[in-house]
Amino acid sequence: MQTENPSVRVWDLPTRIFHWSLATSFVVAFVTSESEKWRDIHVVAGYSLAGLIAFRLLWGFVGGRHSRFADFLPTPGKVLDYLKSLLAGQPRHYVGHNPAGAVAIFLLLACGLIVAASGYATYNEIGGHVMEEVHEAAANGMMALVIIHLAGVVVSSWLHHENLVKAMITGRKQVHHENPAG
Amino acid sequence: MCAIDTLETDMRTSLLIAAILIAASGAGRAETPRDFLTRFEKEAGTAASAERGARFFTAKQGGEWSCASCHGERPTQAGRHAKTDKPITALAPAANAERFTDAAKVDKWFRRNCNDTINRACSAQEKADVLAWLLSLK
Numbered sequence: 001m002q003t004e005n006p007s008v009r010v011w012d013l014p015t016r017i018f019h020w021s022l023a024t025s026f027v028v029a030f031v032t033s034e035s036e037k038w039r040d041i042h043v044v045a046g047y048s049l050a051g052l053i054a055f056r057l058l059w060g061f062v063g064g065r066h067s068r069f070a071d072f073l074p075t076p077g078k079v080l081d082y083l084k085s086l087l088a089g090q091p092r093h094y095v096g097h098n099p100a101g102a103v104a105i106f107l108l109l110a111c112g113l114i115v116a117a118s119g120y121a122t123y124n125e126i127g128g129h130v131m132e133e134v135h136e137a138a139a140n141g142m143m144a145l146v147i148i149h150l151a152g153v154v155v156s157s158w159l160h161h162e163n164l165v166k167a168m169i170t171g172r173k174q175v176h177h178e179n180p181a182g
Numbered sequence: 183m184c185a186i187d188t189l190e191t192d193m194r195t196s197l198l199i200a201a202i203l204i205a206a207s208g209a210g211r212a213e214t215p216r217d218f219l220t221r222f223e224k225e226a227g228t229a230a231s232a233e234r235g236a237r238f239f240t241a242k243q244g245g246e247w248s249c250a251s252c253h254g255e256r257p258t259q260a261g262r263h264a265k266t267d268k269p270i271t272a273l274a275p276a277a278n279a280e281r282f283t284d285a286a287k288v289d290k291w292f293r294r295n296c297n298d299t300i301n302r303a304c305s306a307q308e309k310a311d312v313l314a315w316l317l318s319l320k
Contacts, residue, residue: 036252036298039265129287
């Protein structure tokens with residue numbers, strides 16, 4: 001298969017299935033949020049999102065190498081170094097998540113938990129109107145993070161000359177030897 | 183360690199944002215159903231008609247649902263969600279003092295529910311009529 005550049009397996013299958021399922025459930029929940037006619041679909045999408053995040057939290061400890069939280073814990077130092085290298089036009093290359101992407105992932109997971117919990121509370125009328133406000137604010141925050149994440153994927157793919165979308169589908173990345181960092 | 187810091191910071195930020203939003207939405211002075219009626223009549227430029235409101239509320243208008251599909255024919259009583267079957271507290275202010283006291287809620291739910299019933303935004307006149315009818319219910 002591979003002729004010039006060898007490829008390495010980066011994202012294991014459960015992580016990839018999780019990724020696209022989470023993206024789907026979030027989009028479905030988001031577009032069904034405005035009408036009571038879609039309320040049952042919205043709720044099912046919300047439960048799916050919660051279940052998927054629960055799986056990912058577990059997988060972050062027992063999953064494949066680059067899926068483990070310990071593999072991409074974004075310390076302030078690492079994030080700063082990465083952003084500096086980005087501004088210098090020589091971004092350090094990470095095989096797994098880069099530190100900026102890692103921050104987005106932890107924020108997305110946290111946001112998702114808040115959205116799911118406050119959505120459950122709203123649907124079951126626990127905690128009152130406050131939960132509805134929290135639900136909407138957290139969902140909008142999550143959408144903002146998704147947009148930042150997508151922008152990051154585009155910029156990162158361009159800077160590192162690699163197709164990150166394809167990598168999340170096939171699980172493999174081409175091996176490069178520019179500014180290796182981990 | 184840092185991931186936990188990030189998570190905590192994010193949660194704190196979210197809670198803070200939520201608190202600000204709630205404070206902001208609560209900061210709008212307490213309003214009464216009459217204040218909303220006055221506002222909608224002023225926007226419409228004509229007086230409200232409770233009779234017209236009653237017809238508007240109970241009749242389907244091209245869509246699958248009318249207001250009454252969820253709020254019931256007699257909104258002094260609790261309604262039932264047409265999709266989920268969950269109870270909905272009474273809409274008439276005489277039966278439920280919380281109704282029509284919060285501008286953010288009133289605007290949000292008119293926006294959502296008008297789209298669900300008549301597939302467009304309600305006019306100020308339609309809102310005035312419905313509210314006039316709801317206020318006439320004892």
